[in-house]
Amino acid sequence: MMDNHTLTLVVADAALIAPGLRRVHLRAADGARLPPAAPGAHITLSLPGADGARPLRNSYTLVSADPEHGYELIVRRADRSRGGSRHIHEALAPGDVIDATVPHNLFALHSQAKKHLLIGGGIGITPLLAFVARLRETGAPFELHQIASADEIGVFAALLAPRAGEQVHIHGGRTSLDLPALLAAQPLGTHVYTCGPAGLMDHVEAAAAGLGWPSSHVHREDFGAAGGEPFVLRLAASDIEIAVAGDQTMLEAIEAAGIDTPSLCRGGACGVCILPVRQGEPEHRDHFLSEAERAQGCHVMPCVSRSRSALLVLDI
Amino acid sequence: MTNRPRYAPLSPFAQARAHLLLCDGAAIPDDAFAPGHGLTDFPERWTVAGHALVMPQPFGAPSEQRFRSASHLLALLRHRLAAETMGLRIYAVGSEPFVWDVAKIAREAGMGREEMRLFACGAPERRVACVHCRTVNPGVTTTLVTCAGCGAVLTVRDHFSRVHNTWMGVQCDAEAPGEVPPVEDLCA
């Protein structure tokens, strides 16, 4: 498993566990071992787009990952689905084959924490389930607070039942959890991890900051999303125009147009994908270009950066 | 550049629940504080005063507490941090070995680098670990030191371990025995 860029997975099982929540078990299509994964890791699935549109790439947290028994996901049917979760809920069936990235972790447990405080909202429980399994194993102190809407308390209680214990609490609605009191009572050296609706995560971050928590102790789930406003890319030398969708990176769009361009880290760090800009205003999101280089606006890292102007013209 | 710790003048963190300043009893120069800041920004202060006859109160209301020695202060700091909650910031000012002793206790209590500020002042003084025999030589004020453990004459590399609170000492004449450079005072 040294150079695997993508995994070919097969659906072993897909079951509705509550209205709108589907649990999916995936295994390697060829029956081989799958890469292990740390709690908090996610995979990105390539799912067919609605009505034959371009495939969608959706990231899902691994609830559990075992090289032999496979990966487990829980997917909520989104109200305004672009097709990804709708596909998983309506069409996905055992035996279906799906391409996925290898697991990647941007939401890791902190090795120096004296205590782990986990705060989930709704389907944001998925990485926390993986955390609890690990923390139970290592015996590290933790507390889990899961917020559920009143009609879903039973669903989350059932999900958490195998992991129940005095550290696990379920609250019906956000108002029933006194977040400032909870945060204020935490011993020195606590790290808080939150996953759920952006509003909840913002609220946790703000409350923690207000109580003097340093940001290094506050963690929120982040798939490293590359999204933003759609824009149009014109490649001057090859004389083509490409539409970059809101959920697609510039690099992905260029590749999808059949143009080969070098890349390495795909995270804005290595500088390999650098491209010259002829016209337009790049929105730099990389860690490679210096402030001065950004100000000049002559180059852009297409693996993470986007465009502020509706049209960006590149010299390739 | 080298791996030398650098110290910025102290000012209280903007968003924190409580602040605790720790001093080793040496005179605190004005430049230990950022412009516009000073001791009065830190109502809870722990300091060392050998002759103190009043027992310090590690859990008392913010005020100045006096400890019998740096070791006494550090032991009670550990005790205090074990009972603390999130939102505390600590500040240490004094000799370099002292401020990093404070940092170590804070780290062991689960505090990160973002929760403490350190300022080393006074004449430079270092703990030098002999890389050959592991002996830690305290109170080194010169560029060369004879290791108390193995007798090697050590030069001090510009390489500081914040974990061990020591500088790396390496035999200075290993390549050509007897070729010892002149000894100089450490400069800040």
Add this chain to the structure above:
Amino acid sequence: MATRFKPDETFRDDFRYGNSETAILRFPFPFGEDAYMYGVNMEPHTRPGSAGVFAVGFDVDEHYVAECAERAKVLALEPGRCLVLPHMREAEWDTLELIMESLAADYPDQFTLERDGLDWTWTNRPLGIHHTFRFGDATTLPHPPFEYIVRQAQGDFTLQDQRDGTLYIDGGVATVPADWSLAFDVGMTFHEWHGPVPLAHQAGVFDRALQYLMRVRYGHPARRLNWTMTINPRLDTSPENYPLWGPDRASLTAETIGDRLFLRVELQSFFRLPRSNALLFGIRTYLASLNELTRVPKWGRRLHRVMRDLHPDIAEYKGLTRYRELLVAYLAQFDDGAPTAPGITPDCAALSD
């Protein structure tokens, strides 16, 4: 062609060591052009189509058996050369799995890994090891898992914990260090650890390298080459034992330098570990004497130019100052002024004598 191991080689005392013609031709010569400046020079490792030492995750060459014996010797004398902080337990098992999987996949004749759930059987034919153990249960191995597997691999390794926006060196094995001390450096951040390297900080080299490394993904290892020079084929050039090898630097003469001065190249590789999210650094050292390297005409010319024009701070950091003049004078005979082709490959099928 199967590798013929040379178990009688030594890296201390009588220094019985040499490279076969094959080993010279696959040597990872670190200079892609006639001038050297410190840079990140990071590349993907084990990209399909790579050859020689770059083709596999963990290269096993003719020195394998002897280097493993040298590691065992150092660890017997100084057990502290292998050191892993307690929070890196998971990374230890990750390392064991990664190295076993790679060796078994890349050298199926020499290494075999059989897995039945958590019951694993490992066979290492060159070292005569056959062992059944339970993955995750350290009591079923004769050494802690990290130490167990690095005793069966060439080169040093370090384990980095990724937190607080940086990498902490929280474990490793260093029996082949180029003048750095694991016991002293353990627990440092990436920048502190590299503090002593001159000229690189100004260039922002470490900021970029750190950003890059923190994004290395599982299954996408990266690598870079670094180099220094060592007198005699001595692997253990630790600061701990500097009094033992330091005098060598003053002992070179025009007669001995060709045989006794070795270019020491580190193939540094970087692997994301899946369970722990830690990063494994492999620091694999290759040694070749000047006389071996200059049998490749391109390398002889280039080595002369690089050493002649090296920035004095870098020469000092790499410990070359004491014999640099002698080195450049010696290498001059291999430089006829002809241009050299870019890249590190030897560009010759056979060696000159």
